[in-house]
Amino acid sequence: MPLKDPIAAYNASSNLEAHLVCTLLNEAGVEAMVVEDVSTAGLWVGGTVSEIHKPQVFIERDDIERARPLLTDYDCQNATRTAAQRNSAAVDFIQMECEHCRSLLQFAGSLSGTVQLCPQCRKYVDVVDPNAPQDWQIADESP
C-alpha cells in the first residue's frame, strides 16, 4: 500500500539495512517502505547496477514521532555493533580496574559494553573499553 504523505525517515548504508529498518518499523506498527536508490533505478537500462547509493526508508509523516525513538534505538545498537567490531579487530583485550575491589582485570575486547563478574570480589563490573566512543551510553549515575 503506497504511503499517503511519505517522508524519508532513515538513510541506510545498504539496501539490506534499509529493509532491516523497514521491518523493525513495521513490527512496531509503523508503516514503512524502502526506496532503493531512486536515481540509479531511474537510469538503469538493463546493465548491472555497479553502485548503490543511499537507500532510504520512507514512513508516513504522521508516524515520525513514533518512528523516531525506534530509529534512535536502532542507531545506538548499530553504533554498539560497529564499535564492537572495530574493538574486536583493534583491541584483543581490555585492561581495567574493578570499581569495587580495585583489582586489575583483563577481559577480551569482544566483551566491551557487557557486564561481567569480577573474579576477585565476585561483583558485577561494566566492561568499558577506554578507546570506544561513549556518548551514546547511558550514564550510570543515581540521582
Ligand SMILES: [Zn+2]
Ligand atoms: Zn572486584
